[in-house]
Amino acid sequence: MAMAVRKPVERHTKQKDAVLQALRGCEDFVSAQDLHRQLAEQGERIGLATVYRQLNGLAANGRADTIRLNEQQMFRICDERGHHHHLVCEQCGRTVEIDPPDEQWLRRVAQEHGYTVSSHTLEVFGLCPECQENPERESNDL
Secondary structure, three states, X not given: OOOOOXXXXXXXXXXXXXXXXXXXXXXXXXXXXXXXXXXXXXXXXXXXXXXHHHHHHHHHOXXXXXXEEOOEEEEEOOOOOOOOEEEEEOOOOOEEEEOXXXXXXXXXXXXXXXXXXXXXXXEEEEOOHHHHHOOOOOHHHO
């Protein structure tokens, strides 16, 4: 008789709720350090290591997206549409969700190079219109 494999139950904690709530309040990708700073300003007593752990757990469970921007791991809660991609300003972090490229194009390009496609991610980086006009603009100017 086969035994059912039980999926580990995700613990529900005050810290996880605080991190998730703060992340939901961010429109653009945010670093763990910036999110930690926001939580501290709101009076939350939570360690930076806990913020990192919670964010990485959310990303691992598919509840948050993560990218690398300016050598930092950044996090964002995205809409529930499922698979999607981002256009990200590499100066201020402003993020726009974009439609994915045609799946046939992805498979054709992979096949041309002898690859099979098991998964893909696509993040497009550049400068948003405001940062093009004001090169000195930083993420905290939003």
